[in-house]
Amino acid sequence: MKKIVYLTSVILTLTSCIKDVAPSPSLKVTVDKTEYKAGEPVTFRFDGTPDNIVFYSGEPGHEYAQRHNYTRMGSLFFEFTSCCRYGQPSPEPNFSVLVSADFDGVYDLQHVSGANWIELDGITLSQHVSTTSFTPSGEADINAALEAAGIVPDAEDEIYFAFRYHDARPQLQTNQWLIRSTTIEIQSQIDGTRSPLAYYSEFGWKEVPEDPETNVNVTSNQILMRGDGADEELWVISAPFSAGSTDADKGVPVKSIATALEEYTYVYDEPGTYTAVFESSSVWYTGGDSAMTQVTVNVVE
Numbered sequence: 001m002k003k004i005v006y007l008t009s010v011i012l013t014l015t016s017c018i019k020d021v022a023p024s025p026s027l028k029v030t031v032d033k034t035e036y037k038a039g040e041p042v043t044f045r046f047d048g049t050p051d052n053i054v055f056y057s058g059e060p061g062h063e064y065a066q067r068h069n070y071t072r073m074g075s076l077f078f079e080f081t082s083c084c085r086y087g088q089p090s091p092e093p094n095f096s097v098l099v100s101a102d103f104d105g106v107y108d109l110q111h112v113s114g115a116n117w118i119e120l121d122g123i124t125l126s127q128h129v130s131t132t133s134f135t136p137s138g139e140a141d142i143n144a145a146l147e148a149a150g151i152v153p154d155a156e157d158e159i160y161f162a163f164r165y166h167d168a169r170p171q172l173q174t175n176q177w178l179i180r181s182t183t184i185e186i187q188s189q190i191d192g193t194r195s196p197l198a199y200y201s202e203f204g205w206k207e208v209p210e211d212p213e214t215n216v217n218v219t220s221n222q223i224l225m226r227g228d229g230a231d232e233e234l235w236v237i238s239a240p241f242s243a244g245s246t247d248a249d250k251g252v253p254v255k256s257i258a259t260a261l262e263e264y265t266y267v268y269d270e271p272g273t274y275t276a277v278f279e280s281s282s283v284w285y286t287g288g289d290s291a292m293t294q295v296t297v298n299v300v301e
Contacts (some may be wrong), residue, residue: 098163
């Protein structure tokens with residue numbers, strides 16, 4: 001009788017151990033055809049029983065190989081408001097907005113003059129007014145401005161923004177420029193979404209004038225630049241901003257331990273050759289493992 005009890009106990013223990021072993025994460029994935037039309041559903045059929053499956057379609061923003069890549073190019077958009085007052089309207093432009101991808105970060109006139117500065121076109125500056133009336137600039141596409149000048153920044157490059165005032169007229173004719181509400185947005189090259197990168201207080205504006213006590217003043221909410229009749233350049237330059245964004249490619253969870261799944265259907269809207277990846281895993285408290293299966297999908301018009 002004791003032997004029977006002992007044998008039953010062993011069997012129960014072994015059965016318990018078997019139940020505590022995570023299923024294999026291996027997954028075989030097949031499709032019905034070698035070629036699909038854009039907009040046609042693609043059905044991926046599964047052979048395997050992993051607990052979890054994450055799907056990477058192979059489209060931009062959903063590439064398995066880029067899942068840990070947190071640095072990629074983004075597009076920068078810059079805008080501000082301006083006011084030009086006092087003195088007389090200038091017959092020649094005396095104020096400009098510039099951007100540089102090679103300024104070395106030394107804030108003096110020698111180093112500023114040695115950098116390559118690109119003037120931003122297509123923005124709106126204030127006309128001469130008798131009151132404090134601010135004019136929105138509209139947004140400037142910084143990447144487009146640099147590329148038009150033959151400069152293609154890398155994601156690691158540092159971009160500087162600058163305001164420059166130069167007016168050699170007699171003091172009673174010179175103007176005072178006020179700048180407020182400087183902002184930068186960055187647009188993801190993955191899905192086109194935009195997010196704020198910096199507001200005025202985060203620009204780190206620094207004065208680079210010949211006479212800092214009288215001609216340039218950076219406060220907590222605005223930049224003031226005024227002429228005093230001297231033939232001098234007045235600069236206010238930002239801190240550096242990265243030309244890169246912080247997007248990583250993402251997968252879509254299609255199965256969890258609580259669900260059963262024999263197939264998954266997805267639609268590719270654009271023609272191309274895609275490497276679809278299914279990352280499968282089974283992880284229990286006793287241990288676990290993961291696997292990766294890829295399928296090439298050819299999509300035509």
